[in-house]
Amino acid sequence: MNPEKAQPLLDYINKHVPLTKEEESALLSYIIFRRYLKGQYIVQQGDICKYECFVLSGCTKTFYMDDEGQEHIIMFSIEDWWASDMGSFISQTPADFNIQCLEDTELVMFPYETIETIYAEIPKLERFFRLIIERAFVASQKRIVRNFSLTAKEQYLYFKEQYPEIEQRIPQYMVASYLGITKEFLSKIKSQLALG
Amino acid sequence: MNPEKAQPLLDYINKHVPLTKEEESALLSYIIFRRYLKGQYIVQQGDICKYECFVLSGCTKTFYMDDEGQEHIIMFSIEDWWASDMGSFISQTPADFNIQCLEDTELVMFPYETIETIYAEIPKLERFFRLIIERAFVASQKRIVRNFSLTAKEQYLYFKEQYPEIEQRIPQYMVASYLGITKEFLSKIKSQLALG
DNA sequence: AAATTGTGTTAAACTAGTTTAACTTTTCGT
């Protein structure tokens, strides 16, 4: 892939595991640049997730539809974040999640067919992925803790504080879905906060 | 550490990444065997978590105390599972969680001071930890999904089905805490299930 | 400029799960 486009990814990787020029160009030969339009799906529930995606620009939501047709947003991904259904990717089984673009989005895609080659040829990247998945796991556990111990209002305030950029870029009903509450209740919370 | 005691760990690792005899004995020189009694703490909230622990026998609970002094159980660990506060371990910051033994428990402990040496000397183990953390992350995400979309009764039935061994070994109020509901409500759910 | 679609608000009726409190049963140390 085009080395210029890949710079934000290389910068991100180099923060965790410094790569040589040779390793960088080896990596570039195994990954793919791709552009999606707002509304397009990167992964659809039931499909096999064939890529782990690093977001260069734009914004995606990862969500699933429950049996009643209700959408539940699991995460948003913006610049320098990852987007994939990891359960589907690592075991090549049908995806639980949809990943859809909320803006025009540019991605670097790590294909499943080349990921083992990448690990074998550039062992530092096996370390890199261990490090970022460790952090993702810790973040996921902390989210479970918040679900248990915070009220909806507290969770909303936490979201605002942690992801102020994201709140600006997405409609409020998606924030509600991410927090696991109804849009009506989030509206109520916001009007309470506006007064007090 | 004593190779005989370590066999369940080696079997577990070999399922993911087959090790040579040399690699096995190198690993054994870096890890520690330890026994804890029922009630003892392996990690205390606020301390630095210095070990990642593999459970050889026994059972632990990982939990935290909220501001109101309420205990919230995050996970149980039995034979062939891991127990640690990964957030604390990987960045050597104060632990969010307590880990306490619910039975007399035997562990293999991977010390923070030797973990980088282990990765450097036995690169397969960097792969091994990547693989198990990937799975842990996927499991954690699935738990978030269940929290969002299942009722308390459904979550209880899921727990029973997934971890029938654990339910036999721990008091019911701890199951309630793990599910994020009160013991009184779990009691009600069970009596409903006993009828219908 | 009108019409449609997507997004946000308000309020009343409702429900899943909590709180409190009194009670029963089981487990455990001596």
Added chain:
DNA sequence: ACGAAAAGTTAAACTAGTTTAACACAATTT
């Protein structure tokens, strides 16, 4: 075997968050 402590049950009053439904206000499309 006994008493104390830990674990589990029941039920009534309560509350955080849902549902439904009607309305308001953009933003796009025609």
